[in-house]
Amino acid sequence: MKDLEIANQKSKIKKVKIKNSFERSKVRAFYAIMTPFIIFLLLTKAYPLVWGIYISMTNYTGFNLDNLTFVGLSNYKRVFIDSEAIPSIIRVIGIGVITVPAKLILCLFFSLMLANVLRGVGIFRTLFYLPSVIPPVAIALMWKVIYSFNGGLFNRIREMFGLEPVNWLGYDYVKTALIIMMLWTAGGGVLNNIAAIKCIPDDLYEAADIEGAGALAKTFKITLPMISNMIYMELLTAVIYTLQLFAQPVLLAGASGEGLTAVPIRPVYTYLVHVYQQIFVNMRFGYGMAMVWVVFLIIMLITFIFEKTKKYWVYTEVN
Amino acid sequence: MIKNILSVFTVFIVAVTIAGCGKDTSTEPTSSNKKEIIRMTYVAGELDATSSDLDVVFENFYKKHPNCEIVVEEGGTALMAKIAANDAPDIIRVKSIDQLPTYVNKNIIMPLDDLLAKSELFDENDIYPLCIDCFRFDGKEFGKGYIYGLPKDWGTSAMWVNKSMLEEAGLEIPTMEKPLTYEKMAEYAKKLTKKEGNEIKVFGLADISTPDRVVETILNLKGKSMWSEDFKKVNMDDPDVRAAFKYVYDLKVNGYTNSPLYPMEGNGNPEFARGKAAMNMFGLYSGSVYENDKERTVDYKDMILCPSPILEENGKLIVTAAPVGAVISASTKNIDLVFDCWEFIHLGELAEKRAAKGFNLPVKKSIAENVNIASEFQKKNYEFARKLAECDYMFVKVNPYVSNTSIAGVMEKYFTPLLFGQYTFDEAMDLIGKEIQLLIDEGVAN
Numbered sequence: 147m148k149d150l151e152i153a154n155q156k157s158k159i160k161k162v163k164i165k166n167s168f169e170r171s172k173v174r175a176f177y178a179i180m181t182p183f184i185i186f187l188l189l190t191k192a193y194p195l196v197w198g199i200y201i202s203m204t205n206y207t208g209f210n211l212d213n214l215t216f217v218g219l220s221n222y223k224r225v226f227i228d229s230e231a232i233p234s235i236i237r238v239i240g241i242g243v244i245t246v247p248a249k250l251i252l253c254l255f256f257s258l259m260l261a262n263v264l265r266g267v268g269i270f271r272t273l274f275y276l277p278s279v280i281p282p283v284a285i286a287l288m289w290k291v292i293y294s295f296n297g298g299l300f301n302r303i304r305e306m307f308g309l310e311p312v313n314w315l316g317y318d319y320v321k322t323a324l325i326i327m328m329l330w331t332a333g334g335g336v337l338n339n340i341a342a343i344k345c346i347p348d349d350l351y352e353a354a355d356i357e358g359a360g361a362l363a364k365t366f367k368i369t370l371p372m373i374s375n376m377i378y379m380e381l382l383t384a385v386i387y388t389l390q391l392f393a394q395p396v397l398l399a400g401a402s403g404e405g406l407t408a409v410p411i412r413p414v415y416t417y418l419v420h421v422y423q424q425i426f427v428n429m430r431f432g433y434g435m436a437m438v439w440v441v442f443l444i445i446m447l448i449t450f451i452f453e454k455t456k457k458y459w460v461y462t463e464v465n
Numbered sequence: 466m467i468k469n470i471l472s473v474f475t476v477f478i479v480a481v482t483i484a485g486c487g488k489d490t491s492t493e494p495t496s497s498n499k500k501e502i503i504r505m506t507y508v509a510g511e512l513d514a515t516s517s518d519l520d521v522v523f524e525n526f527y528k529k530h531p532n533c534e535i536v537v538e539e540g541g542t543a544l545m546a547k548i549a550a551n552d553a554p555d556i557i558r559v560k561s562i563d564q565l566p567t568y569v570n571k572n573i574i575m576p577l578d579d580l581l582a583k584s585e586l587f588d589e590n591d592i593y594p595l596c597i598d599c600f601r602f603d604g605k606e607f608g609k610g611y612i613y614g615l616p617k618d619w620g621t622s623a624m625w626v627n628k629s630m631l632e633e634a635g636l637e638i639p640t641m642e643k644p645l646t647y648e649k650m651a652e653y654a655k656k657l658t659k660k661e662g663n664e665i666k667v668f669g670l671a672d673i674s675t676p677d678r679v680v681e682t683i684l685n686l687k688g689k690s691m692w693s694e695d696f697k698k699v700n701m702d703d704p705d706v707r708a709a710f711k712y713v714y715d716l717k718v719n720g721y722t723n724s725p726l727y728p729m730e731g732n733g734n735p736e737f738a739r740g741k742a743a744m745n746m747f748g749l750y751s752g753s754v755y756e757n758d759k760e761r762t763v764d765y766k767d768m769i770l771c772p773s774p775i776l777e778e779n780g781k782l783i784v785t786a787a788p789v790g791a792v793i794s795a796s797t798k799n800i801d802l803v804f805d806c807w808e809f810i811h812l813g814e815l816a817e818k819r820a821a822k823g824f825n826l827p828v829k830k831s832i833a834e835n836v837n838i839a840s841e842f843q844k845k846n847y848e849f850a851r852k853l854a855e856c857d858y859m860f861v862k863v864n865p866y867v868s869n870t871s872i873a874g875v876m877e878k879y880f881t882p883l884l885f886g887q888y889t890f891d892e893a894m895d896l897i898g899k900e901i902q903l904l905i906d907e908g909v910a911n
Binding site: 205207208209210211230294295296297310311313315316317405406407409411412415423426427428429430431 | 542545726730873881
């Protein structure tokens with residue numbers, strides 16, 4: 147008996163040893179394979195991040211690398227006293243307050259319609275999704291022509307009805323013009339939503355039918371909760387995308403300058419445009435980096451809030 | 466044991482794969498025949514009026530330098546990022562008056578005086594003085610100091626007028642002997658503008674210059690400036706400075722010229738050629754643009770090239786210019802080779818090819834005298850431009866502590882809202898002054 151116990155213990159020790167050495171070799175293999183990618187990640191992601199933080203605390207102008215002065219947090223303080231920085235964030239939030247929910251609602255609406263199996267639905271899925279694969283530069287230039295004061299599509303339509311042409315890219319209407327342009331790509335999430343809708347088990351709908359639930363009830367009680375994870379992801383990415391709005395205002399409503407250094411008219415002068423101006427026009431690299439880090443912190447804060455409130459409205463298998 | 470072997474084998478495969486992603490070195494030239502690369506930001510098509518293929522454009526240069534290859538790189542913000550990273554191209558395309566001060570004061574480019582002194586193609590007496598002076602800069606003023614480059618071609622300030630429109634409005638056509646004054650030009654712009662509701666059917670004047678450029682031109686003609694003597698202050702409180710800005714503001718807010726309030730689709734050239742602008746502030750080069758405009762409706766006989774405005778009636782005609790040319794980076798490795806290339810572009814074969822098309826004046830007088838232009842229209846304009854080239858000239862003052870792009874940005878930030886009634890005139894002037902002063906102070910400190 148005792149011999150058996152000793153033999154069992156030796157066997158266990160042997161097994162543990164084997165297990166440990168096996169685990170160790172697995173770990174070794176993992177790091178051996180991952181090392182090149184980890185090095186690549188550190189060099190291309192981590193190093194620029196750290197360098198960016200450092201630069202944001204200096205007076206770097208692009209040409210004084212050998213003569214840098216450490217200025218601490220003064221670039222960050224400047225963000226809050228700069229006459230354009232905070233107003234431009236507020237401006238972009240104002241645009242986001244309209245575009246984010248509108249885009250989401252439109253996308254959901256299209257998805258619910260296009261999730262049905264009807265003849266020709268594939269063509270419509272393509273048409274609604276197509277704008278989101280066109281590069282932003284092409285979209286902005288196309289809409290610039292549509293909004294053109296002389297002979298643009300919208301003004302031609304107005305003239306057909308005897309109305310005077312409107313300066314769509316002037317002070318009064320440029321924000322509306324930008325919002326319309328952004329909503330034109332609302333179909334971008336359609337395919338993801340349709341895929342999520344297709345994954346909803348049919349027995350839920352069957353049970354609802356038995357209970358006598360109508361289409362609206364099924365939509366709000368089954369479909370939307372079941373795809374709420376997808377909606378959450380789209381909402382978060384839409385908010386982040388809006389906070390980083392840059393190319394569209396510049397290309398659509400750039401009033402001067404060349405290319406991306408053009409200054410868009412005030413109502414669409416967004417935060418990232420201001421960052422770009424500071425870095426590439428005014429050569430305030432240090433201050434520009436500080437502004438970038440501020441918007442990063444804002445995005446992190448918003449993401450944190452979303453994550454914390456997720457449990458109240460996003461359905462998961464756990465809750 | 467097997468798993469260890471597998472792990473090692475996997476690592477080996479990964480390492481080989483990553484190594485295999487590198488360059489194919491089997492055809493890489495050995496050190497004995499390695500090509501010297503010259504990087505430049507010119508576009509091939511603007512160097513040779515007949516071809517945009519680099520190999521064709523530089524064919525004869527490559528015969529002299531068979532181990533050389535010229536590559537074109539992007540300008541703009543990509544260029545500034547490269548310069549900041551100490552990776553500037555060898556030959557940098559610059560707008561002389563606008564950009565040279567920044568490059569000189571940041572020690573980005575090298576003076577060419579010693580190299581030009583040894584050059585067989587450079588004869589100072591055969592070159593238009595303006596062409597040398599626009600690339601001669603001492604850190605504060607043009608026309609003094611070292612020579613940093615030359616234009617690829619050039620033309621003086623001028624303007625185009627539509628003869629029929631002026632005659633219809635009972636206005637005199639400006640001539641060399643009797644150019645318009647700035648005041649008269651504003652009156653002309655008012656009379657020639659045709660408006661229907663809030664739509665401008667015909668702009669009296671098409672001008673894409675930024676407000677500060679027009680203001681500084683007017684002030685410099687008066688012997689004054691927006692800037693203090695040492696360029697460390699901006700004089701926005703000066704009555705003459707405000708009056709000049711008011712002049713520009715009045716033209717734009719009333720729709721007599723283009724602005725964000727009354728936008729123009731093109732840069733003035735299409736509008737002028739299609740009868741949608743009566744006057745256009747461009748020079749000789751526009752003639753070739755009009756010839757190539759397939760939608761042109763204005764007859765050539767109505768397109769008259771005139772001198773740029775003067776300050777006062779019977780005053781002297783003083784022309785300005787801001788030609789595009791190129792400089793050589795201070796960090797260039799093979800100076801002699803790069804200078805050979807630069808010389809080939811600006812003083813050699815390519816200069817003659819560009820001149821032959823008659824788009825603009827060449828840098829050398831001897832080439833300008835012997836150009837044979839096919840088109841009668843452009844020939845007439847060319848001869849007029851040569852007369853303008855002999856006039857007295859000045860360069861619009863540029864603040865060496867702040868870039869023109871920054872100033873243009875400030876103008877759009879406050880001048881455009883002013884047009885839309887977001888500020889009063891004095892508020893806008895104060896805000897412009899504060900912002901520019903801040904930029905100057907930072908430029909001085911750095």
